[in-house]
Amino acid sequence: MLAIDLAKDEGRKPRLRTQPRTCDTHSHVYGPRDEYPHMDGREPRFAPVDVYIAMLDRLGIERSVIVQPSLYGIDNRCTLDAIAAIGQKRARGTAVVTPDATKAELRRLHEGGIRGIRISHNGDELSPEIAGDLARMIAPFGWVLQVQDSRKRWIADAAAHLSNLPVPLIFDHLGRTPAAEGADGAEFKAMVKLMETGRVWVKISGVYYSSRASHPDYEDAAERIRILVGARPDRILWALNWPHPGLPFEGEADSADFLDPLLDWVPDEAVRKMILADNPGKLYGFDD
Numbered sequence: 001m002l003a004i005d006l007a008k009d010e011g012r013k014p015r016l017r018t019q020p021r022t023c024d025t026h027s028h029v030y031g032p033r034d035e036y037p038h039m040d041g042r043e044p045r046f047a048p049v050d051v052y053i054a055m056l057d058r059l060g061i062e063r064s065v066i067v068q069p070s071l072y073g074i075d076n077r078c079t080l081d082a083i084a085a086i087g088q089k090r091a092r093g094t095a096v097v098t099p100d101a102t103k104a105e106l107r108r109l110h111e112g113g114i115r116g117i118r119i120s121h122n123g124d125e126l127s128p129e130i131a132g133d134l135a136r137m138i139a140p141f142g143w144v145l146q147v148q149d150s151r152k153r154w155i156a157d158a159a160a161h162l163s164n165l166p167v168p169l170i171f172d173h174l175g176r177t178p179a180a181e182g183a184d185g186a187e188f189k190a191m192v193k194l195m196e197t198g199r200v201w202v203k204i205s206g207v208y209y210s211s212r213a214s215h216p217d218y219e220d221a222a223e224r225i226r227i228l229v230g231a232r233p234d235r236i237l238w239a240l241n242w243p244h245p246g247l248p249f250e251g252e253a254d255s256a257d258f259l260d261p262l263l264d265w266v267p268d269e270a271v272r273k274m275i276l277a278d279n280p281g282k283l284y285g286f287d288d
Contacts, residue, residue, distance in 0.1 A: 004030065004045040004243050006252070009054035014256040016263050019273045021287075023063035023280035026094075026146075026172060026205050026239030027052065029082040030069060036078040042071035047243040049082040055242060055255050063286055065239075067094045067118060067146075074098060076109065083113035092284045094118050094146060099133045106141055115284045116144035118172070128161035135165040144201075144283060148172035150209075156190040163194055168283060170237065173206030174224060180212070183224050192227065195235050201283065202228055204265070204275070205239035207258075208248050215249060216257035225265045229275070236275045237283070238262065 029052055030036075030045040038044060056064060064086065068079045076095045083091045094116040095109050117138055119131060135145050145167050149155075155162070155175055162169055177188040194200040204225055211218040229236055244253050266272045281287035 006047045006051050006243055009051050011254040012256050014059055014259045016260050018060040019277045021277035022061050024061050024240045025065045025237045025280050026067050027242035028069040031078045038071045039073050049085045065092045068096045080112040088113045110141050118146045120148045128158045135167045139166040144168045146170035146172055150176050156186045159190045170201045172203050174210045177210050179210050195232050201235045203237045203239050206241040233271045233274050238275050
């Protein structure tokens with residue numbers, strides 16, 4: 001049995017009417033397993049690009065950033081194929097590479113629509129040293145570096161190093177800041193301070209990773225989101241994290257449930273436009 005199996009898109013229309021150029025900056029595509037083998041030990045998932053496109057159209061989302069799923073490791077074929085299927089006018093991508101990737105490989109990824117790489121904590125995978133090595137490697141391409149780590153104090157501990165990277169840095173999923181600490185936590189405060197420098201972006205995505213409240217409101221995350229938006233709205237991104245891996249409940253979630261809360265979290269329409277359209281348009285090169 002597949003852990004995620006989406007053969008078609010089903011759901012409601014959102015209450016929020018999206019802005020032109022709205023961009024989902026973080027979702028995954030999982031293709032047929034015989035064509036795109038999973039890494040050993042990973043739970044099987046199927047969420048193909050045609051279903052993703054149907055979901056974007058239902059929500060009125062014009063642009064997207066396809067993020068390489070961890071279960072494919074450094075085999076970026078599924079992500080590249082998804083970008084090609086959607087078209088680079090509408091889609092960009094985030095890849096996974098190792099520090100020894102060649103310039104030729106990076107150029108090939110760039111030509112395929114890749115505009116950033118991701119690293120996440122997996123054993124000793126994420127460290128300030130590795131982040132620095134990867135950032136220097138991708139800087140000539142104008143890419144972004146996105147990171148996430150569920151360890152409790154990693155942002156506060158690495159703040160000095162993270163503030164000096166030569167590329168834009170993105171914290172995925174509200175930085176995975178602990179729900180128990182809320183807005184007073186050291187991790188959240190460190191993230192806000194980094195964002196205020198203008199060198200760091202934060203994604204409103206995967207809110208359930210940083211919440212103990214019920215779906216879809218996640219009330220305990222609302223305060224942190226409003227603080228982030230109030231501090232630097234020009235450094236906030238939004239994403240669906242489709243097909244919503246890691247949900248804290250059984251079954252599937254309607255993607256509209258991750259869009260509509262912006263009506264409450266970001267009530268100012270001009271600020272929503274900045275977050276949904278302007279910021280990703282500049283950061284991922286859509287508007288170049």
